[in-house]
Amino acid sequence: MVSNPYLPKLAKIESIKDEAPETKTFKIKILDEKIRDSFNFSPGQFIELTVFGYGEAPFSITSSPMVHENFSITVRKMGNVTKGLFRLREGDFVGVRGPFGRGWPLEKMKENDVLVIAGGIGLAPLKPLIEYIILHRKMYNNVKLFYGAKTPKDIIYKDMFDEWRKYIDVELTVDFAEKDWSGHSGPVTVLFKNFQPSSDNIYSVQCGPPIMMHFVTRQLSSIGLPPEKIYFSLERNMKCGMGFCGKCMTGGRYVCKEGPVFNYSEVKNFLETPV
Amino acid sequence: MDKIRVGIFNLSSCEGCLVQILNLEDILLNILKTFEVECRVLGTIGKSEPYDIAFVEGSVMSIEDEMELKKIRGASRILVALGECACHGGNFLVKDFDVDEINEMFPGSQKWYSHPIERYVRVDYRIPGCPIDKEEFFTVFKSLLLEKFPEQASFTVCSECILKENSCLIEKGVACMGPITRGGCKAICPTFNRECYGCRGLNDDANIDGLLHTFKEKGISIQPYMLPSKKGEVKRS
Amino acid sequence: MERFLTIDKGLMDNFLERVMEYYQLIAPVRTEKGVLFEYISGKEEVDLTYSGHTILPPKKFFFPPVEEMFVYEYEDSGNIRLYDLLDEVSKGKRVIVGVKPCDINGLLVLDKVFTGEYNDPYYAARRKNTLVIGLTCNRPMEYCFCAYLNTGPFIKRGFDILLSDLGDKYIVEVGSEDGWKLIKFNLDLFSEARRDDVEEREKLLMKVEEDIRSKGLPYFETIEGALREKFLDEMWDEYGKKCLACGKCNFTCPTCRCFTITDEPNPDLKSGKRVRTWDSCHFLSFTRVASGEVFRRDRPSRFKQRIYHKFVYSINEIGSISCVGCGRCVEVCPAKINIMDVIKEVTFGVKPLSAKIGED
Structure with missing residues (x-):
């Protein structure tokens, strides 16, 4: 019997954590032990999550790639699948397919500076990368996170930053500052104000709303990063994850299979402009 | 579990959509059993108020309609516009005589109008069609029970028509609105050789000018009530 | 054999x-x-x-x-x-x-x-x-x-x-x-x-x-290169105005295979099925994501997607053009858009760049 790649593996929600308004992190455990043990992913990859009766949608894996017992996704309530997911409680069933796609260029970035730029919930696919870098800290040079959110309330993984700051630089900004906010305010590009890459050996990785990626990419190019060192994760309507359904195709490339991580030099060759 | 309270109301209409709901008798009984849905078809607001879901059929043709509609809205969590009249003002209720024509033919003290309900109240969801498709109604109903947002079909009548391998009416010189009309009716009219007159409203990004151009090129004339632009933008008053 | x-x-x-x-x-x-x-x-x-x-x-x-x-x-x-x-x-x-x-x-x-x-x-x-x-x-x-x-x-x-x-x-x-x-x-x-x-x-x-x-069509050898050159050509706006985005060309095409996947709950709401349904790149909803963003919003871009997938992207994907010349899309198009006219217009005056068509 051939295994059917459309059939989700049954899994249970182990825990649910509030991150921000309408945003939660779900820790998910695949029931079958064998499948669970063979569930390996690379930071930046995604899964297709089923909420039975509501459908299936793609979510980036946000937990550390070193953990095999379970994995996490961070979800903002948006469409029907996330609405259904938000109705579920700990112990409820979901379905999982994947992991799918191509993640961040871990190998290429070694021995280089890494600039991580995230907007809003776009930090989700970058969290496993940051955790991977921290675990292999000696292999990477200067590592910096620029993170922007709409308001201080919308910042996700609030409890992680202190831990991360022990290993990497973290700078935050919010579009709309509130009274008790003492940090930067404005779009994430304000964090570039005093930033100059210390050497040519620098990679940047980013994920956020298309408009953010557009301006950040312009900024990065203007400070001299070559296109092949600017990476981003694209969001598309990825229904099957295997390059069959055609919905995520952008400029002839399947974002689900060949992405979702692309570098700017690849994207420049797309006929359609995705960022 | 609390009973889910559903009210079904009708303003000015032929009640054809209500008949479509009744046509679901077997499934409805099933749902009533499993979910204790209280379903009241009434002209006035009954004892089940407030409603979790109100389905409103018909268009607003009088001040009484308007007052009742506002009362229903005030008493309901979710309000669904049911059928062409409620969704677009019943162009087809009066299809043989355009409302303006009626006013010309019967000059009197009263001025006739037929308005979509969205002109007066906020509408959470629309089930288009004249009459509604009973299966689509049921799909929406199930979605609402699951607190899903019932996604509107965003394909065309044409695309459903070709799945039935029907021969094209436009090709035969008939003014069929299939290419720009929102699907979901399984192309029932063209399947029975009746042109689509667009009762389900325009599909997303409908190319009205393109279709009119096509008609012109083929020498096909079109009845004024079918002109999509006449359905106009819905504005709340 | x-x-x-x-x-x-x-x-x-x-x-x-x-x-x-x-x-x-x-x-x-x-x-x-x-x-x-x-x-x-x-x-x-x-x-x-x-x-x-x-x-x-x-x-x-x-x-x-x-x-x-x-x-x-x-x-x-x-x-x-x-x-x-x-x-x-x-x-x-x-x-x-x-x-x-x-x-x-x-x-x-x-x-x-x-x-x-x-x-x-x-x-x-x-x-x-x-x-x-x-x-x-x-x-x-x-x-x-x-x-x-x-x-x-x-x-x-x-x-x-x-x-x-x-x-x-x-x-x-x-x-x-x-x-x-x-x-x-x-x-x-x-x-x-x-x-x-x-x-x-x-x-x-x-x-x-x-x-x-004897119909005197252009040769398809030039199509890929010509399309690559003309991605931003104004000609697509004209086709966008004509195209009714009805999706019939996709559904009658022997090689179109895009689909969407949905769940259909049964009346008891405790069971149901997962269903995949044909979809069309001409529909606005085709590229829509949960946030409501649509990546191919204007009609010319959706019209192009079908043409480019068949004659450009497909070469990278499966090693050949994915049009088989059956003519169904021409026949069923209510606006009578003829893919052969599109190809003639695109390849007019363009020299061959690549030649990978049909069977290998």
């Missing part, structure tokens, strides 16, 4: 009757709508005289417009069970007869798309349990242009048996071991082909090829 036989037309019915004893038969049927592929209950329904093509291509029997993939069910204990409907698909054996070369090539394109790093098991199961009996054309229709793409009227592979109408008999080419088996057990109905039968078939197909080529 090059093996030729002949069968008298009068005996074809007997052959099909015998096939129907062991297989479900799918064949062209003439209806008041036109010629359609349908499941056959009696041999008299079969019409092997049709010219051109059926309304929908045979892909509907391999990749149905609505496919139920699996059933989920919450048990009273709270556990959930899945029932894979692939098992149902794998059952039974079918023969599809009367498939034209363009449509056979359409299936060959789908074969490449649905296999690779991942395999689509629903498509594969149906392909595996279905024998293909091809039928060559004696007369091209107005919009046929297979000859320009090497997808017809001659065909070398993709069939188990290939029939050609020689008037009072069919010449039969055996294309596979399975096809030979089908004939071997009914050998009493067939005779060895004579050399002039084979030559007559050659002549017949040559004539069809000439007829198609």
Whole structure:
């Protein structure tokens, strides 16, 4: 019997954590032990999550790639699948397919500076990368996170930053500052104000709303990063994850299979402009 | 579990959509059993108020309609516009005589109008069609029970028509609105050789000018009530 | 395997009757709508005289417009069970007869798309349990242009048996071991082909090829490069104004295979099924994500997606253009947009850059 790649593996929600308004992190455990043990992913990859009766949608894996017992996704309530997911409680069933796609260029970035730029919930696919870098800290040079959110309330993984700051630089900004906010305010590009890459050996990785990626990419190019060192994760309507359904195709490339991580030099060759 | 309270109301209409709901008798009984849905078809607001879901059929043709509609809205969590009249003002209720024509033919003290309900109240969801498709109604109903947002079909009548391998009416010189009309009716009219007159409203990004151009090129004339632009933008008053 | 036989037309019915004893038969049927592929209950329904093509291509029997993939069910204990409907698909054996070369090539394109790093098991199961009996054309229709793409009227592979109408008999080419088996057990109905039968078939197909080529189409060798050059050309705005975005071209295309996946709960809301449905890149909702963002919002960009996927992206994806020249999209288009006109306009004055078309 051939295994059917459309059939989700049954899994249970182990825990649910509030991150921000309408945003939660779900820790998910695949029931079958064998499948669970063979569930390996690379930071930046995604899964297709089923909420039975509501459908299936793609979510980036946000937990550390070193953990095999379970994995996490961070979800903002948006469409029907996330609405259904938000109705579920700990112990409820979901379905999982994947992991799918191509993640961040871990190998290429070694021995280089890494600039991580995230907007809003776009930090989700970058969290496993940051955790991977921290675990292999000696292999990477200067590592910096620029993170922007709409308001201080919308910042996700609030409890992680202190831990991360022990290993990497973290700078935050919010579009709309509130009274008790003492940090930067404005779009994430304000964090570039005093930033100059210390050497040519620098990679940047980013994920956020298309408009953010557009301006950040312009900024990065203007400070001299070559296109092949600017990476981003694209969001598309990825229904099957295997390059069959055609919905995520952008400029002839399947974002689900060949992405979702692309570098700017690849994207420049797309006929359609995705960022 | 609390009973889910559903009210079904009708303003000015032929009640054809209500008949479509009744046509679901077997499934409805099933749902009533499993979910204790209280379903009241009434002209006035009954004892089940407030409603979790109100389905409103018909268009607003009088001040009484308007007052009742506002009362229903005030008493309901979710309000669904049911059928062409409620969704677009019943162009087809009066299809043989355009409302303006009626006013010309019967000059009197009263001025006739037929308005979509969205002109007066906020509408959470629309089930288009004249009459509604009973299966689509049921799909929406199930979605609402699951607190899903019932996604509107965003394909065309044409695309459903070709799945039935029907021969094209436009090709035969008939003014069929299939290419720009929102699907979901399984192309029932063209399947029975009746042109689509667009009762389900325009599909997303409908190319009205393109279709009119096509008609012109083929020498096909079109009845004024079918002109999509006449359905106009819905504005709340 | 090059093996030729002949069968008298009068005996074809007997052959099909015998096939129907062991297989479900799918064949062209003439209806008041036109010629359609349908499941056959009696041999008299079969019409092997049709010219051109059926309304929908045979892909509907391999990749149905609505496919139920699996059933989920919450048990009273709270556990959930899945029932894979692939098992149902794998059952039974079918023969599809009367498939034209363009449509056979359409299936060959789908074969490449649905296999690779991942395999689509629903498509594969149906392909595996279905024998293909091809039928060559004696007369091209107005919009046929297979000859320009090497997808017809001659065909070398993709069939188990290939029939050609020689008037009072069919010449039969055996294309596979399975096809030979089908004939071997009914050998009493067939005779060895004579050399002039084979030559007559050659002549017949040559004539069809000439007829198609007399339409004077541009060569497809230049299309990829020309399209790459003209991605931002104003011509697309004009097509965007004309295109009604109805999706008929996608659904009638033998190689279009985009789909969407949804869950359909049963009335009890505790069980339901996952369904995949044909989708069209011309619909606004095609690229919509949960946040409401649509990545191909304007009509010219969606019009281009179909053209570019067929003639540009496909070359990278499966190694060839994925248009087979059947002409269905031209015929069904309410706005009468002719893909051949598009190609003529695009390639006008452009020199060849690449040449990868049709079969390898």
